[in-house]
Amino acid sequence: MDTPRERIIDTASLLFHQQGYNSTGINQIISEANVAKASFYQHFKSKDDLCVAFLNARHGYWFSELITYVSKSKSTKKRILKAFDFIVYMNEKEGFRGCSFLNILSEISKEQGTILSVIQAHKNDLRKFFEKELGEELLSAHIYLLFESSIIESQLFKSNELVKKSKKIVNSLI
Amino acid sequence: MDTPRERIIDTASLLFHQQGYNSTGINQIISEANVAKASFYQHFKSKDDLCVAFLNARHGYWFSELITYVSKSKSTKKRILKAFDFIVYMNEKEGFRGCSFLNILSEISKEQGTILSVIQAHKNDLRKFFEKELGEELLSAHIYLLFESSIIESQLFKSNELVKKSKKIVNSLI
DNA sequence: AAGTAAATAGACAGACTTGTCTGTTCATTT
DNA sequence: AAATGAACAGACAAGTCTGTCTATTTACTT
Structure with a gap:
């Protein structure tokens, strides 16, 4: 053990x-x-301290899974589309529980600023991931926003419907 | 009183x-x-019962505010763009606390199915709002997704940056 | 083999939670 | 003026929570 x-x-x-x-x-x-x-x-030293450790561990795990998942594809376009398949994959694996970071964001108060900054850092890294893939500022923000809502909407409706629609939209964008 | x-x-x-x-x-x-x-x-009869009552009240309030806000504009395009200004308006009014419905979504368990369906109904109404304005299925889903992530990202970063970027994107889409 | 560090169990404090209950006061209506 | 319903105050049960504490056992290193 x-x-x-x-x-x-x-x-x-x-x-x-x-x-x-x-x-x-x-x-x-x-x-x-x-x-x-x-x-x-x-x-x-506290429950919040565990929360930070958990989020850091989750950050490492989630990103390495994402990179492994998308890096099988060779072109930028294919990798971006694969990222949306990754959401479907994770939804099925974890039962449509959404994003750990955004879930905790909804639960914390103003006093828990350390936790907030860990969440922000995670999402900033995700934004950077799309920026590095795509270069263009506005386009990568566009994809990032669709990616984020894809996660949330699948959690809300317990369905991949809007993830697939997002993928179709992204396919026409790049 | x-x-x-x-x-x-x-x-x-x-x-x-x-x-x-x-x-x-x-x-x-x-x-x-x-x-x-x-x-x-x-x-x-319970705290969850109050939660449902609160969400229903919030639904009525939020939608009437949105409709009042956008109906000043005459064209569809202007009304859609106004909807994104509405997010900025609400963020400033309520201190970047995000969407009440999505916040509670993150907090409930599988047993609280009644609450979940109230949240889903609210978001379905929002989807319908965009569908009625725009007609086109995929385009309205696209705008809806950008609208949703605009709310969440502004809560996360306590900033209207991505709302404004979304508005710019939407402006080029319709 | 002795000593040290890290694990264990679990009692405890103090504050919190939801929900029930008893009994009192107030305002309106008949 | 009497009666009814709705509000009031607040004690209470039974359980939760985080965090501290003591005391014991295990495991590794010197």
């Missing part, structure tokens, strides 16, 4: 994603991760 | 919007609405 720290982050990832951040308690996390409470607070 | 029911919904609107749904307790709502707890449970 993994180290306590890894078990905590893995369990928290699952639970935050399934139930939301505020609806998931420390007690459930440590119980399902088979970790003592004192061990938890040895590794994380 | 208003009736207790109205005071409860008004207060809940404010607090849900500012702090989120799960972070706002019944006790705070009744205290700030100057209503007794027994009176609260005479009007709403």
Whole structure:
């Protein structure tokens, strides 16, 4: 088995994603991760601290999955279209639970500025991904916006309908 | 002063919007609405029941504000562009707190199906709004998607930058 | 083999949550 | 003037939450 720290982050990832951040308690996390409470607070100084660690882990995981998924395609256009297939792939894999980062964005208050900046950094990296692929400023923003709403709308309607429409739109744009 | 029911919904609107749904307790709502707890449970059978009532009230308010805002313009194109100005207007008015419906979407579990369907109904009405204005299926979905991400991205970055970019994009589309 | 660091279990504090309940006061209507 | 319904205050149950604490056991290193 993994180290306590890894078990905590893995369990928290699952639970935050399934139930939301505020609806998931420390007690459930440590119980399902088979970790003592004192061990938890040895590794994380607070729940918000765990949240930041979770988001960083999620950032790494999600991006490496995306890059692996799209890099099979050779042309820019194909890679961009593949990114929208990636949403479908993740929706099916994770049950239409949307974006971890945007979900937590809805749950935090003004005081949790550290968490907000981690979320912003993640989305800035996503914007950069499209910018690097496409070069053009306005076009890459356009695709980024369609990408973002594709994730949210599939979470809302538990359906890939609008992801596929987005892909069709993007196909006509580039 | 208003009736207790109205005071409860008004207060809940404010607090849900500012702090989120799960972070706002019944006790705070009744205290700030100057209503007794027994009176609260005479009007709403649960917190989720209040949530539905709040979303319905918000739906009515938000749409009437949108229609008032855009109907000053005469052509379809101008009305669509005005809809994006409406986001900027609401962001400034409400402090970049995003969409009440999507915020609550991130907080609810699978068991809260009633709430989910109220959120879906709201967004379906928004889709219909664009469809009626534009006729074309794919184009109206396109604008709807840009509209949705404009709201979310401005909440995320506490800025109207991407709303304005969206407006520029939409201007070139129609 | 002794010592150190990290894990364990789980009690506890203090504050919070939703929802129920009793009993009182007020305003309107008959 | 009596009666009815709706509001009031607030105690209470039963459970949740985060975070701290003590005390014990395991595992690794010197």
